[in-house]
Amino acid sequence: MDPKSWKESFAMVQRVVLPPDTNVFGNLYGGRLMEWIDNVASISAFKHSRSKVVTGSIDSLYFLTPIKMGDIVTIESKIDYVTRETMEVETTVFTEDHNTAVKRFATRAFLTYVAVDDLGKPVQVPDLKIETEEDRTRWDEGARRSEHRKKQLKEIKQFPPKF
Numbered sequence: 001m002d003p004k005s006w007k008e009s010f011a012m013v014q015r016v017v018l019p020p021d022t023n024v025f026g027n028l029y030g031g032r033l034m035e036w037i038d039n040v041a042s043i044s045a046f047k048h049s050r051s052k053v054v055t056g057s058i059d060s061l062y063f064l065t066p067i068k069m070g071d072i073v074t075i076e077s078k079i080d081y082v083t084r085e086t087m088e089v090e091t092t093v094f095t096e097d098h099n100t101a102v103k104r105f106a107t108r109a110f111l112t113y114v115a116v117d118d119l120g121k122p123v124q125v126p127d128l129k130i131e132t133e134e135d136r137t138r139w140d141e142g143a144r145r146s147e148h149r150k151k152q153l154k155e156i157k158q159f160p161p162k163f
């Protein structure tokens with residue numbers, strides 16, 4: 001498999017916040033934003049791997065500013081780091097007041113997708129091309145997060161909650 005640049009799997013979507021997307025305060029419901037983030041990020045994972053993918057994990061998500069009904073939400077996603085069978089996708093979310101055009105940074109999330117075959121068994125993904133210093137920095141930071149995630153995954157598998 002030939003390595004691919006993050007540019008080949010970059011994805012972006014814009015949505016306007018409508019009444020069914022809001023909570024009782026007229027702000028975008030957090031669960032809805034998570035769904036949008038997962039959807040856009042999965043496009044990057046699909047484009048990079050060109051195979052089926054499942055969401056493995058979503059790192060901590062901090063909602064930094066309320067997103068109001070009528071706001072225009074922009075979500076961008078790009079691959080920062082890959083392992084043999086996983087892809088870490090960085091998503092950034094901005095919100096724009098449709099009247100004033102004032103833009104605010106709303107949140108950022110790192111999602112890990114696992115590429116799988118028809119039976120749900122993990123399969124290999126292409127390497128990520130590193131073309132610039134910035135790509136290298138994002139790769140190195142992704143590698144650190146990946147190590148941390150692997151430890152967390154091991155712990156949660158080792159000590160599952162009782163039910």
Ligand SMILES: CC(C)(COP(=O)(O)OP(=O)(O)OC[C@H]1O[C@@H](n2cnc3c(N)ncnc32)[C@H](O)[C@@H]1OP(=O)(O)O)[C@@H](O)C(=O)NCCC(=O)NCCS
Binds near residue numbers: 057149
């Ligand atoms: C994700 C899944 C396919 C992994 O299967 P598995 O047999 O446990 O996979 P493995 O232990 O062989 O791990 C394969 C790779 O995935 C990584 N991985 C496995 N589970 C992961 C998770 N939950 N989050 C992040 N990475 C994960 C492993 O670290 C390994 O990475 P590597 O390429 O660095 O070696 C499986 O646990 C699954 O189907 N989970 C449910 C996914 C789902 O339903 N998501 C929500 C709906 S899309």
